[in-house]
Amino acid sequence: xxxxxxxxxxxxxxxxxxxxxxxxxxxxxxxxxxxxxxxxxxxxxxxxxxxxxxxxxxxxxxxxxxxxxxxxxxxxxxxxxxxxxxxxxxxxxxxxxxxxxxxxxxxxxxxxxxxxxxxxxxxxxxxxxxxxxxxxxxxxxxxxxxxxxxxxxxxxxxxxxxxxxxxxxxxxxxxxxxxxxxxxxxxxxxxxxxxxxxxxxxxxxxxxxxxxxxxxxxxxxxxxxxxxxxxxxxxxxxxxxxxxxxxxxxxxxxxxxxxxxxxxxxxxxxxxxxxxxxxxxxxxxxxxxxxxxxxxxxxxxxxxxxxxxxxxxxxxxxxxxxxxxxxxxxxxxxxxxxxxxxxxxxxxxxxxxxxxxxxxxxxxxxxxxxxxxxxxxxxxxxxxxxxxxxxxxxxxxxxxxxxxxxx
Amino acid sequence: xxxxxxxxxxxxxxxxxxxxxxxxxxxxxxxxxxxxxxxxxxxxxxxxxxxxxxxxxxxxxxxxxxxxxxxxxxxxxxxxxxxxxxxxxxxxxxxxxxxxxxxxxxxxxxxxxxxxxxxxxxxxxxxxxxxxxxxxxxxxxxxxxxxxxxxxxxxxxxxxxxxxxxxxxxxxxxxxxxxxxxxxxxxxxxxxxxxxxxxxxxxxxxxxxxxxxxxxxxxxxxxxxxxxxxxxxxxxxxxxxxxxxxxxxxxxxxxxxxxxxxxxxxxxxxxxxxxxxxxxxxxxxxxxxxxxxxxxxxxxxxxxxxxxxxxxxxxxxxxxxxxxxxxx
Numbered sequence: 001x002x003x004x005x006x007x008x009x010x011x012x013x014x015x016x017x018x019x020x021x022x023x024x025x026x027x028x029x030x031x032x033x034x035x036x037x038x039x040x041x042x043x044x045x046x047x048x049x050x051x052x053x054x055x056x057x058x059x060x061x062x063x064x065x066x067x068x069x070x071x072x073x074x075x076x077x078x079x080x081x082x083x084x085x086x087x088x089x090x091x092x093x094x095x096x097x098x099x100x101x102x103x104x105x106x107x108x109x110x111x112x113x114x115x116x117x118x119x120x121x122x123x124x125x126x127x128x129x130x131x132x133x134x135x136x137x138x139x140x141x142x143x144x145x146x147x148x149x150x151x152x153x154x155x156x157x158x159x160x161x162x163x164x165x166x167x168x169x170x171x172x173x174x175x176x177x178x179x180x181x182x183x184x185x186x187x188x189x190x191x192x193x194x195x196x197x198x199x200x201x202x203x204x205x206x207x208x209x210x211x212x213x214x215x216x217x218x219x220x221x222x223x224x225x226x227x228x229x230x231x232x233x234x235x236x237x238x239x240x241x242x243x244x245x246x247x248x249x250x251x252x253x254x255x256x257x258x259x260x261x262x263x264x265x266x267x268x269x270x271x272x273x274x275x276x277x278x279x280x281x282x283x284x285x286x287x288x289x290x291x292x293x294x295x296x297x298x299x300x301x302x303x304x305x306x307x308x309x310x311x312x313x314x315x316x317x318x319x320x321x322x323x324x325x326x327x328x329x330x331x332x333x334x335x336x337x338x339x340x341x342x343x344x345x346x347x348x349x350x351x352x353x354x355x356x357x358x359x360x361x362x363x364x365x366x367x368x369x370x371x372x373x374x375x376x377x378x379x380x381x382x383x384x385x386x387x388x389x390x391x392x393x394x395x396x397x398x399x400x401x402x403x404x405x406x407x
Numbered sequence: 408x409x410x411x412x413x414x415x416x417x418x419x420x421x422x423x424x425x426x427x428x429x430x431x432x433x434x435x436x437x438x439x440x441x442x443x444x445x446x447x448x449x450x451x452x453x454x455x456x457x458x459x460x461x462x463x464x465x466x467x468x469x470x471x472x473x474x475x476x477x478x479x480x481x482x483x484x485x486x487x488x489x490x491x492x493x494x495x496x497x498x499x500x501x502x503x504x505x506x507x508x509x510x511x512x513x514x515x516x517x518x519x520x521x522x523x524x525x526x527x528x529x530x531x532x533x534x535x536x537x538x539x540x541x542x543x544x545x546x547x548x549x550x551x552x553x554x555x556x557x558x559x560x561x562x563x564x565x566x567x568x569x570x571x572x573x574x575x576x577x578x579x580x581x582x583x584x585x586x587x588x589x590x591x592x593x594x595x596x597x598x599x600x601x602x603x604x605x606x607x608x609x610x611x612x613x614x615x616x617x618x619x620x621x622x623x624x625x626x627x628x629x630x631x632x633x634x635x636x637x638x639x640x641x642x643x644x645x646x647x648x649x650x651x652x653x654x655x656x657x658x659x660x661x662x663x664x665x666x667x668x669x670x671x672x673x674x675x676x677x678x679x680x681x682x683x684x685x686x687x688x689x690x691x692x693x694x695x696x697x698x699x700x701x702x703x704x705x706x707x708x709x710x711x712x713x714x715x716x717x718x719x720x721x722x723x724x725x726x727x728x729x730x731x732x733x734x735x
Contacts, residue, residue: 109659110560117558236712264711268663269655274463278705281456282448298655305574306459307582320564320656385503385562387659407558 052242053250061209061247069365076365077340077393078347081206083359088200091186092355093161097133100349101160103150105168105192106142109267109294110318110387115342117404121397122346131350136160144172151176155183162186162349167194170239186352188345192240201348201358205338205366208243212291214368215314216251218333219287222312225256227286230279232299234267234292240337244291260285269298276302287312293335296321300328317369317377320386326378334369334377340393432728433676433689437696440703447706454584458576464698465589466491466573466650468691470665471672472600473643475690476636478673481616481682482531482538484637485666486545487644490523492662493549494648496561499657504564513569516645523549524641528634538637546666560659565652573653589650596643600687612636616682671718672697675725 064081071079100123107113126132136154140147147168154160163180167173167189174194180187181198190203219229229252233245245262252259261279265272272295279285280302288299293316300321303310310330315321317334325332341364351358369377369390377390383405394400445452451460470487477484494516501515502508527545531538553561572592576585603609612632615622619629651661676693678685700721704714 107558107560113558113560261708263705266660266663267658268660269658270463270466270651270661273655275705277459277463278702281450281453281459294660295655295658298658301574301656305581307580386564386657387560387562407562 050242050246050249052239053246057207057243058209058213058247058250061207062213064206064363065210065214065366069363076338076391077343079365080359081363081365083362085357086200086360087357088186088352089355091200091352093353096130098131098161098349098353099134099136099159100132100162100164100346101136101154101157102138102164102345103147103154103166104137104139105147105166106140108142111292111337111339111389113387113407114389114392114404115339117407118340118392118394118397119342119346121394121399121403122343125398126346126350131353132346140168142168144168147173148176151180155180155185158183160185162188162352164188164190164345164349165194165199166191168192170194186349188348188352190341190345197360200352201360201362203341203344203348203362203364205336205341205364207366208240209247210366211335211337212244212247212249213251215289215333215335216248216255218314218368219289219312220251220255220257222331223257223287226258227256228258228260228284229287229289230260230276230285231262231289232272232275232291232295233262233264234294235264241291248289248291257287265295267292267294269295273298273302277306280306280308284308285311287314289314290316292316292337293318293321297324300324300330317390318386319381319384319388319390322369322374322378322381322390323386326374332371334374334390336366336368336391338364338366338393339389339391340364343393433692433696433725436675436725437692437699440696440699444699444703444706447703451702451706458585458587458590460698460702461590461593462573462576462587463654464695465587465593466647466654467665467668467672467698468593468694469596469643469647469650470669471676471690471694472596472687473640473647474666474669474673475600475676475678475685475687476612476639477538477633478670478678478680479616479682479685480612480633480636481619482633482636483542483670484527484640485539485542485670486523486527486549487640487647487669488662488665488667489546489549489553490520490641490644490662491648491651491665493553494520494645495565495652495657495661496553496557498569498648498652499561499563499565500557502563502566502569504566506566506568509566509568513649516648517642520641520645520648521638524638525634527641528630528637531637532630532633561657561661563657565657569649570653570656573650573655589654592646592650596646597687597691604687608632608635613683617684668697669694671722675722 067081069079069081070083104116107116123132123135127135138150138153140150151163151165154163163185165177165180165187167177170193174196177187177189177194178196178198187199188201188203189199193202193204231245231248234241260283263275265275276285276299288311290296296315296318297320300310300313310328313330313332315325315332315334317336322334325334344362344364348358348362380395381388381390383401385405385407388404392404394404450456473487474484497519498512498516502512523545527542530536530541572588576587578585611622611627615629615632623629672694673690674680674693675696676685676689678690700718704717709717
């Protein structure tokens with residue numbers, strides 16, 4: 001009996017050693033001289049070769065950043081980049097008091113919470129105008145299966161005049177979205193995409209490649225050649241986040257920047273602070289790239305507590321980060337994944353009912369908060385909570401500001 | 408006869424003690440991991456790095472001590488991770504950065520923590536719901552209630568004075584050597600726990616985990632013993648919440664998975680699941696080992712996808728090794 005236990009324990013330990021061995025050996029397999037800086041730390045998923053990297057999408061998104069969007073400049077949520085309009089005359093319907101159905105992936109992060117409030121305020125406006133009668137919502141709490149049955153329930157009920165879907169994941173939700181399209185009800189998809197174009201319109205900001213590249217380019221511009229950058233990512237395997245890193249990795253690999261590490265943090269402040277502290281013990285870190293701003297302040301604090309100079313920082317338009325940026329005066333950029341996109345689907349539904357044409361792919365502008373805009377955004381959002389997003393685009397809605405401050 | 412048995416036990420060679428399983432094994436594992444870290448990265452042995460390690464490990468040590476009380480009495484507390492998250496989120500929302508509210512909010516957190524512990528304890532002991540279910544339920548209730556209350560994501564901010572314990576140390580000069588307050592808190596907690604386990608309460612608690620019926624016959628009230636263990640666990644989770652909130656501020660993910668980290672730490676320390684065996688020092692060493700392991704993973708630049716698998720293998724191997732002598 002004892003010998004079996006010992007055997008098992010040593011077998012387990014052996015497996016572990018093998019695992020570690022596999023991992024530590026990988027870098028030596030890289031051909032010498034091939035992208036030395038990046039290859040050292042991220043042997044398997046260097047962005048340019050990552051399975052998530054699609055050159056054509058990358059080029060398109062980077063080009064879209066410089067295209068002037070069509071539409072009213074003071075209402076970015078109605079602007080569209082290079083729109084191709086579709087005729088919705090056959091979907092038009094008389095009268096008001098419509099039933100609008102919304103299948104939400106979740107409200108499990110502050111970005112989604114902020115957008116969700118904005119959406120509800122926009123619905124209220126249309127309810128008062130008599131356009132929308134009932135706003136029916138189901139929240140899938142990040143569960144694909146729940147969202148599939150939520151969408152089915154809307155289809156089966158048969159009384160939705162339009163269905164808005166914010167998909168939880170891309171591939172799994174595709175059949176459910178297709179089924180909704182077949183029911184004849186106008187379908188509007190926003191935020192994350194699905195692998196079909198059956199919906200009337202797909203609303204999203206420019207995208208992950210542009211987001212990732214903006215931050216990486218900012219670091220390359222503001223750091224001397226040979227500087228070190230630490231990349232902090234939330235999770236692997238989520239397309240929007242993978243695109244961000246794939247683009248950043250490509251930019252870094254074409255520069256003189258050395259990426260000293262790529263770490264997954266789960267967006268957990270304690271983990272971020274601990275990781276950054278450990279990197280600072282081992283050597284200098286000149287820049288931080290993040291794929292989303294959650295916990296950015298914890299990373300900045302790690303530099304403070306270690307008594308190190310502030311890095312060049314890529315954060316997000318989350319208020320806690322913008323405030324820290326202002327306090328410290330560091331060199332930074334606030335990346336933006338346009339939160340105001342949560343208004344657009346509601347307005348799109350109104351346009352479709354009225355028979356107005358909408359872009360089949362509605363690409364919203366996505367412009368980062370630069371240093372010269374910082375004061376303006378801080379001022380405009382002075383009363384907002386720290387986990388609020390500056391580009392939420394709800395300032396002209398009737399519930400402003402209480403709806404966002406008292407959440 | 409007795410005399411020779413006694414001498415042979417105390418005179419057991421150190422090598423045998425280290426390899427014998429239980430708390431000594433985990434200590435050896437800790438030393439080994441720390442040695443590997445230092446070999447890979449000599450700067451880890453510098454006082455500043457060690458203090459940073461202590462600062463980040465302190466909350467888990469405090470949680471593991473709390474979990475120890477519950478596990479040694481024969482129960483589980485799965486609610487501590489959610490409780491830490493709930494406490495930080497509640498604190499951030501109620502004080503919203505206002506210094507004047509620091510102490511009132513701390514008081515409220517204490518009351519809330521003890522209330523959660525009391526409910527856990529009474530439901531487990533008086534309603535006879537297995538603690539695994541009670542505290543699993545409590546974990547979900549807290550998680551859901553906090554999401555409901557905050558609309559899915561936390562708001563507000565922690566005041567600077569609230570954050571001192573988890574973030575600062577003395578002398579308070581950033582970038583210089585300092586002894587983190589969190590380390591002192593953890594040492595005090597461990598010290599008090601050691602004293603407590605030597606008192607009649609501690610001895611009865613271990614006995615209750617070993618054989619509750621015998622303890623009941625001896626005249627102690629088992630339900631009150633175990634309820635106090637749950638109270639201690641929730642109280643220490645509240646202390647850990649103050650340290651973790653102080654360390655890194657409020658994020659939506661704070662506290663996630665900490666219950667399993669705490670249980671892993673305790674089990675790694677050789678404390679028997681099901682109760683009745685193990686020391687509080689071993690639980691602390693287990694927590695240190697677990698955090699050292701994470702540091703090692705980081706130094707080795709292990710991909711995050713491999714880490715949970717390696718962690719699981721080490722846990723099973725360590726417990727299997729520790730159990731090998733005990734059961735034969």
